[in-house]
Amino acid sequence: MRRWLTSQPMQQTVFVGPALLAYAIVMVLPFLLGLYYSFTNWNGVASHIDWVGLRNYKTILTDDPDFGRSLWFTAKFTVAVVLISNLLGFLIAYLLSKPLKSRNWLRTLFFMPNVLGGLLLGFIWRFIFTQSFPALGQATGFGFFNLSWLGTESTGFWGLVIVSVWQGAGYLMVIYIAGLTNVPSDMLEAAAIDGASGMQILRNIVLPLIMPAVTVCLFLSISWTFKSFDLNYSLTQGGPYGTTESVAMDIYYEAFKNNRYGLGTAKAFVFFVVVAVITLVQVSITKKREVEM
Amino acid sequence: MRTQPYGGKLFASEIAVILLALLFLVPFYFVAVNSFKSFSELLVDTSGLPKHVEWHNYQRAWEVLHFPRALRNSILITALSGIAMVLVSSMAAYRLLRRPTKGNRLLFTMFIASMIIPFQAIMIPLVKVGNWFHLLNSIPGIMICYAGLGASFTIFLYHGFMKSIPLEIEEAAVMDGCTPYGIFWRIVFPLLKPMTVTVLVLQSLWMWNDFLLPLLVLQKPELQTIQLATNSLFGQYMKQWDLALAALVMGILPILVFFLLLQRHIIQGITAGAVKG
Amino acid sequence: MRKWASVVGVAMLSGAMLAGCGGKNDAQQETQGSGAPAKEVTIKILNFKVEIAEQFNKLKESYEQSHPGIKLQIDTILGGDDYNTQLKARFASGEMPDIFNNEGYTNLNAWAEYLEDLSDQPWVKDEVELAKEPMTRDGKVYGMPVGLEGLGFLYNKDMFAKAGITELPKTLSQLEEVAKKLEAAGMQPFVNTFDNWFGLGFHSANNAFAKQPDPNAFIQGLNDGTAKFTDNGIFKDWVKLFDLVIKYGNKNALTTDYNNASTLFATGKGAINMGGNWLQPVLDKLTPGMNVGIMPMPINEDAALNDKLFVGPANNWVIYNKSPVKQEAKEFLNWLVSSDEGQRYLTKEFKFIPAFTNIQFDPADLGALGAEVKKYIDDGKILGWHWAKYPDGVAQEFGTSMQKHIAGKIDGDQMLAEFQAAWDKMKTR
Numbered sequence: 001m002r003r004w005l006t007s008q009p010m011q012q013t014v015f016v017g018p019a020l021l022a023y024a025i026v027m028v029l030p031f032l033l034g035l036y037y038s039f040t041n042w043n044g045v046a047s048h049i050d051w052v053g054l055r056n057y058k059t060i061l062t063d064d065p066d067f068g069r070s071l072w073f074t075a076k077f078t079v080a081v082v083l084i085s086n087l088l089g090f091l092i093a094y095l096l097s098k099p100l101k102s103r104n105w106l107r108t109l110f111f112m113p114n115v116l117g118g119l120l121l122g123f124i125w126r127f128i129f130t131q132s133f134p135a136l137g138q139a140t141g142f143g144f145f146n147l148s149w150l151g152t153e154s155t156g157f158w159g160l161v162i163v164s165v166w167q168g169a170g171y172l173m174v175i176y177i178a179g180l181t182n183v184p185s186d187m188l189e190a191a192a193i194d195g196a197s198g199m200q201i202l203r204n205i206v207l208p209l210i211m212p213a214v215t216v217c218l219f220l221s222i223s224w225t226f227k228s229f230d231l232n233y234s235l236t237q238g239g240p241y242g243t244t245e246s247v248a249m250d251i252y253y254e255a256f257k258n259n260r261y262g263l264g265t266a267k268a269f270v271f272f273v274v275v276a277v278i279t280l281v282q283v284s285i286t287k288k289r290e291v292e293m
Numbered sequence: 294m295r296t297q298p299y300g301g302k303l304f305a306s307e308i309a310v311i312l313l314a315l316l317f318l319v320p321f322y323f324v325a326v327n328s329f330k331s332f333s334e335l336l337v338d339t340s341g342l343p344k345h346v347e348w349h350n351y352q353r354a355w356e357v358l359h360f361p362r363a364l365r366n367s368i369l370i371t372a373l374s375g376i377a378m379v380l381v382s383s384m385a386a387y388r389l390l391r392r393p394t395k396g397n398r399l400l401f402t403m404f405i406a407s408m409i410i411p412f413q414a415i416m417i418p419l420v421k422v423g424n425w426f427h428l429l430n431s432i433p434g435i436m437i438c439y440a441g442l443g444a445s446f447t448i449f450l451y452h453g454f455m456k457s458i459p460l461e462i463e464e465a466a467v468m469d470g471c472t473p474y475g476i477f478w479r480i481v482f483p484l485l486k487p488m489t490v491t492v493l494v495l496q497s498l499w500m501w502n503d504f505l506l507p508l509l510v511l512q513k514p515e516l517q518t519i520q521l522a523t524n525s526l527f528g529q530y531m532k533q534w535d536l537a538l539a540a541l542v543m544g545i546l547p548i549l550v551f552f553l554l555l556q557r558h559i560i561q562g563i564t565a566g567a568v569k570g
Numbered sequence: 571m572r573k574w575a576s577v578v579g580v581a582m583l584s585g586a587m588l589a590g591c592g593g594k595n596d597a598q599q600e601t602q603g604s605g606a607p608a609k610e611v612t613i614k615i616l617n618f619k620v621e622i623a624e625q626f627n628k629l630k631e632s633y634e635q636s637h638p639g640i641k642l643q644i645d646t647i648l649g650g651d652d653y654n655t656q657l658k659a660r661f662a663s664g665e666m667p668d669i670f671n672n673e674g675y676t677n678l679n680a681w682a683e684y685l686e687d688l689s690d691q692p693w694v695k696d697e698v699e700l701a702k703e704p705m706t707r708d709g710k711v712y713g714m715p716v717g718l719e720g721l722g723f724l725y726n727k728d729m730f731a732k733a734g735i736t737e738l739p740k741t742l743s744q745l746e747e748v749a750k751k752l753e754a755a756g757m758q759p760f761v762n763t764f765d766n767w768f769g770l771g772f773h774s775a776n777n778a779f780a781k782q783p784d785p786n787a788f789i790q791g792l793n794d795g796t797a798k799f800t801d802n803g804i805f806k807d808w809v810k811l812f813d814l815v816i817k818y819g820n821k822n823a824l825t826t827d828y829n830n831a832s833t834l835f836a837t838g839k840g841a842i843n844m845g846g847n848w849l850q851p852v853l854d855k856l857t858p859g860m861n862v863g864i865m866p867m868p869i870n871e872d873a874a875l876n877d878k879l880f881v882g883p884a885n886n887w888v889i890y891n892k893s894p895v896k897q898e899a900k901e902f903l904n905w906l907v908s909s910d911e912g913q914r915y916l917t918k919e920f921k922f923i924p925a926f927t928n929i930q931f932d933p934a935d936l937g938a939l940g941a942e943v944k945k946y947i948d949d950g951k952i953l954g955w956h957w958a959k960y961p962d963g964v965a966q967e968f969g970t971s972m973q974k975h976i977a978g979k980i981d982g983d984q985m986l987a988e989f990q991a992a993w994d995k996m997k998t999r
Binding site for chain 1: 303306307309310311313314317318319320321323324327336338339340377380381382384385387388389392397400404406407408409410411412413414415416417418419421422423426428437438440441442444445448453472473474477498499501502503504520523524527532534537541545548549552553556557
Binding site for chain 1: 654661680681684766821824826830962963973979995
């Protein structure tokens with residue numbers, strides 16, 4: 001047997017090489033190039049680029065209320081979406097792990113929103129909020145439908161939350177179902193025989209056992225919601241009056257509409273660090289609560 | 294889970310879940326119903342059934358979008374990129390998990406950390422770099438882009454899944470004289486099948502619906518995907534909803550069918566251990 | 571089977587790596603293209619107006635027929651953000667189109683170093699004066715105006731007649747009279763589109779910039795700190811108009827987009843809608859043959875000042891100065907405005923109001939709105955467009971402040987104070 005072929009360096013190259021190469025070209029290199037631009041005043045086209053040192057970062061930290069505002073919005077939005085979609089996703093998963101007659105169908109239905117995606121998703125929901133809700137309001141008289149949907153700060157915010165939850169809950173549900181199937185049924189039976197109530201079983205047995213799923217779900221939903229762009233862009237366009245502008249949108253506008261590419265990338269890096277810290281904290285907290293099965 | 298007799302309590306929860314599911318389907322109703330209305334009718338009356346079914350929308354959308362071409366491009370890009378992603382990421386995840394050296398642990402963390410980079414932050418440099426490596430305006434090029442962009446999440450999923458594969462099987466294979474490559478392709482990779490299906494479905498949904506990357510990387514009209522073509526129906530002052538919704542329905546159908554065919558496996562895939570990440 | 575699969579997989583991957591190098595051939599072709607146009611050459615055009623995409627394809631066919639050896643490749647991208655993003659992406663990828671669009675002023679400054687100087691082109695002498703300014707820098711002309719567009723209040727003539735309105739309002743108080751009459755006749759006076767920032771920050775705020783005694787001096791004053799929004803009489807007047815429009819407007823205007831507003835307007839659910847002749851195709855689609863006109867937007871009692879529409883070049887064609895086919899590109903642009911065929915496309919098919927004095931056409935070809943705008947131009951009752959002179963990003967901030975005002979979060983003075991803050995912030999970055 002040819003030894004060199006199975007040597008560790010060769011194995012490392014063959015197994016990790018292709019992925020690492022593609023990843024390096026499309027993620028790492030652009031990331032580093034962007035990092036370089038964040039120290040310049042490049043406008044995205046000019047052949048002339050000035051090195052401005054830390055000026056862009058200083059601007060962000062001291063003189064950019066928009067960035068702060070969008071960061072605050074994104075944080076609130078993420079908390080709401082992560083909480084609600086995980087609770088709903090778990091609830092649906094919990095119900096669907098019971099022997100319901102239609103459960104296979106229902107799993108598919110709840111996952112379906114993920115088939116719709118991108119900008120069109122926002123356009124369609126905008127249509128529903130601004131056209132169909134008023135029509136429903138007239139027909140039913142429910143105050144809920146007669147609100148000025150997307151037109152006020154709070155309806156804009158909750159409109160986005162509703163759509164994000166609508167799309168995300170099904171995805172998370174799948175992962176929770178997976179977690180729940182790993183809970184041994186004899187354990188639950190034993191607990192039930194010992195007279196534990198449904199809530200007690202849920203809290204003391206099920207929850208600890210599905211902590212791995214919780215870790216994954218929280219990580220995924222946090223990182224997706226934080227990066228939210230398409231939906232804000234197409235559903236509310238950041239409005240009304242900029243209250244639903246996410247950080248990713250702020251970055252996009254700064255770099256492309258305002259022709260301040262350097263400042264835009266600097267924002268992206270500040271943002272990256274913030275999100276990295278938050279997810280690290282989240283993963284390390286939930287990891288600690290996981291129970292080995 | 295426990296086996297309960299199907300009683301009143303279960304029946305009640307079944308009804309509740311079904312109602313919730315119907316609520317989830319409402320937007321699909323709007324898309325489907327309005328795709329059959331004329332432009333003025335769909336703006337005036339959004340929620341009702343069409344007074345007159347306009348098949349014409351579909352016919353026009355088919356022509357305006359060059360639908361057969363766009364469909365071919367979308368399928369080709371999604372399928373090839375999905376395959377590339379599965380191959381390179383499963384290999385990498387295997388190595389990163391089975392040989393957790395310091396370097397590999399760092400690599401893994403790096404892959405995961407980049408899941409939180411917003412795409413908007415790297416898109417212009419990406420085009421520059423793509424130009425250096427001749428990745429633009431070609432299907433193999435966008436395939437590499439997707440393989441790289443999707444590597445993080447895919448490795449994350451495989452990495453978690455592989456933990457549930459017992460080492461003993463591989464050890465036995467080593468005894469039989471298999472090379473590490475043989476072990477991976479003949480023994481481990483087939484065992485990954487549920488996760489492979491999951492990865493394919495999840496990543497296909499993403500790539501099928503993706504707009505920004507194709508917009509940046511595929512600048513030739515003959516490479517247009519369905520998403521790019523559909524976007525040309527939205528002007529600054531007029532969104533041609535009649536055609537756009539018809540286009541949307543045509544665009545969803547293939548991926549929906551794909552999903553329905555494989556959806557049973559997704560749950561299986563994730564069930565079998567992804568949650569041990 | 572498994573072996574087979576893995577072999578195919580590896581082969582495909584390596585194939586991908588190799589095929590990923592296919593770009594070289596294109597580069598070679600491009601360098602060959604410069605100089606002798608003996609062989610077939612392709613002019614790549616990046617069009618910003620989705621609304622004319624179909625007509626443009628017809629033009630392509632007839633141009634290619636009359637110009638053997640020349641091919642046009644037309645890509646249409648939605649105007650605005652996506653257009654500029656895509657343009658930057660093409661630039662970064664070295665795949666620049668030969669002809670593309672530029673709005674002028676600050677956008678010209680960003681791109682000027684890559685634009686061909688068009689000062690020596692034959693059409694420059696026929697260009698109408700007001701269209702020149704945006705694309706002129708250091709005395710050189712860098713772009714050809716696509717066409718002129720007029721901005722004002724669109725109004726439903728039938729509804730006006732029904733409400734007994736016989737004369738168009740020339741002052742703010744007359745406008746209020748009109749609104750009251752419409753309301754008294756049971757009709758909704760205004761349909762407002764307040765959901766997007768450009769309708770507010772560009773179109774609406776322009777009213778106050780254009781009515782300054784010297785708009786350019788005013789903008790210069792804002793830049794050097796000698797002029798202020800907060801103590802400017804014209805801006806204070808303009809706030810009154812804005813408040814009037816809000817007061818007599820439809821509900822949920824903050825979420826009413828162009829589609830909804832046009833639908834309301836075209837179906838007679840509102841009598842007045844701020845817009846321009848570019849909305850003609852939308853209205854045609856909703857209510858063919860709608861009896862519609864365009865009128866001025868008065869901000870105070872000065873009838874002479876207010877009886878004017880805002881007219882500007884919709885956008886401009888520019889040529890990439892490193893393009894291998896820039897000679898052919900210049901020829902194409904020249905053909906567009908000087909040949910009968912080109913002129914016919916401009917006016918009849920695209921329905922642009924020509925920005926050139928030598929183009930003869932029947933105003934009726936432009937549609938009802940275009941014809942009326944043309945009349946205002948001929949009578950000299952026009953003011954300019956100034957939003958492209960704002961510092962980058964200001965218009966969007968304006969839109970945000972105006973939405974706050976509409977929602978009742980801030981009063982008119984606070985809105986102007988926010989305008990000031992936005993301008994001061996953006997001009998320094």
